Amino acid sequence: MSTLALHQVSRWFGDLVAVNDVTMDIGPGVTGLLGPNGAGKSTLIALMSGFLSPSAGSVTLDGEPTWRNPGVYRHLGLVPERESVMEHLTGRAFVRANAELHGLPDPGAAAERAMELVEMNDPASRVIRTYSKGMRQRIKMASALVHEPAVLLLDEPFNGMDPRQRMHLMELLRQMGSDGRTVLFSSHILEEVEQVARQIEVVVAGRHAASGDFGAIRRLMTDxxxxxxxxxxxxxxxxxxxxxxxxxxxxxxxxxxxxxxxxxxxxxxxxxxxxxxxxxxxxxxxxxxxxxxxxxxxxxxxxx
Missing domain, CATH: 3.30.70 (Alpha-Beta Plaits)
Incomplete structure (x- = not known):
C-alpha cells in the first residue's frame, strides 16, 4: 500500500504559475485527476513522478521525495501523454528494454506478461512507428507495468483508443485499484472518470478546486x-x-x-x-x- 503526498506544492516556469499551492494525498485505489485542458494536470503528474522539481512545497512517495530519488522508480510506473517511445524498436524490444533497465531477473518473461495484460502480444513484433495512437498508448502502458509497480500514474491514457480498448483499460485500472495499488489517471472528460474512479481530485488553472467521492463532486457540478x-x-x-x-x-x-x-x-x-x-x-x-x-x-x- 503506497501513498503519494503533495504538500503546498507550487511550480512556476518564469512568470507562469502552472501549479499553485496544491495539497493532496493519493492513496490505494483509483483516483481521477479531473480538469479542463491547461489546468495543470500534466505538471502535477510530472511532479508526482519526479520528472519535475517543485518550486515550493514537497512531493513524497511513502515519505520519500520523488525528485532526484531514482529509488522511487522501483515502485512507480508512468504513462505520459506525450509520445516518449523509440519508434525504430519493436513493441517487444521496447518493453523488454524497460524490464532490463529495472534489473528484473527474467526481463523477457516480464515483458510478455506486461504485454499480455494490455493485449499487445500479437502486434509486439512490429516496429512502433507503424502503431496507431491507441496501440502506442497500450505499449507505453505495458512498459510502465513491466516491473509490477505499486503506484501507476497515467496522463490522459484513453486518448486515441477505440471503444473496446478503452473498456479493457478501464477494467484493468479498476482491477489494479481493487488489488490495492495506487492508481491515478488524468482526464478532462467527466464520463471517463465516472466509469473508473470513485475518488476525484479536481484542478482548475493550477489550483486544487475540489476533492472527494465522485458522487459528492458530481452533485456540486449538478447543483x-x-x-x-x-x-x-x-x-x-x-x-x-x-x-x-x-x-x-x-x-x-x-x-x-x-x-x-x-x-x-x-x-x-x-x-x-x-x-x-x-x-x-x-x-x-x-x-x-x-x-x-x-x-x-x-x-x-x-x-x-
Missing amino acids: RPNHYVVRSSDDRRLAAALVADPCVRGVSLRPTGGLEVEATDFGRFTHVLPRVSRDLDVRLVEVSPTDESLESVFSYLVSS
Whole structure:
C-alpha cells in the first residue's frame, strides 16, 4: 500500500504559475485527476513522478521525495501523454528494454506478461512507428507495468483508443485499484472518470478546486447555477412567469431579443419551462445553455 503526498506544492516556469499551492494525498485505489485542458494536470503528474522539481512545497512517495530519488522508480510506473517511445524498436524490444533497465531477473518473461495484460502480444513484433495512437498508448502502458509497480500514474491514457480498448483499460485500472495499488489517471472528460474512479481530485488553472467521492463532486457540478438563452414568441410574458418560480434566480431581456435565465435547480427548470410556455400559449423558439463547458463547471467549483 503506497501513498503519494503533495504538500503546498507550487511550480512556476518564469512568470507562469502552472501549479499553485496544491495539497493532496493519493492513496490505494483509483483516483481521477479531473480538469479542463491547461489546468495543470500534466505538471502535477510530472511532479508526482519526479520528472519535475517543485518550486515550493514537497512531493513524497511513502515519505520519500520523488525528485532526484531514482529509488522511487522501483515502485512507480508512468504513462505520459506525450509520445516518449523509440519508434525504430519493436513493441517487444521496447518493453523488454524497460524490464532490463529495472534489473528484473527474467526481463523477457516480464515483458510478455506486461504485454499480455494490455493485449499487445500479437502486434509486439512490429516496429512502433507503424502503431496507431491507441496501440502506442497500450505499449507505453505495458512498459510502465513491466516491473509490477505499486503506484501507476497515467496522463490522459484513453486518448486515441477505440471503444473496446478503452473498456479493457478501464477494467484493468479498476482491477489494479481493487488489488490495492495506487492508481491515478488524468482526464478532462467527466464520463471517463465516472466509469473508473470513485475518488476525484479536481484542478482548475493550477489550483486544487475540489476533492472527494465522485458522487459528492458530481452533485456540486449538478447543483451549480445554470444559465440559458431562451427565445420565444412573447419574451416579456414568459419572463414574468419564470421569475415567479423558486428555481429561477433571475431573468433579463437581451438587447438582441430573447431572455437570459439563471436557474438554480436544473431538474425543476426542465419541467417548469415547457409547462409555463404551454400554459401561456407562448411558443419556445430556442433554449440554449450558455455555460456547459467543463471550464465553466470547474470555475464554479473553485468559487463554491
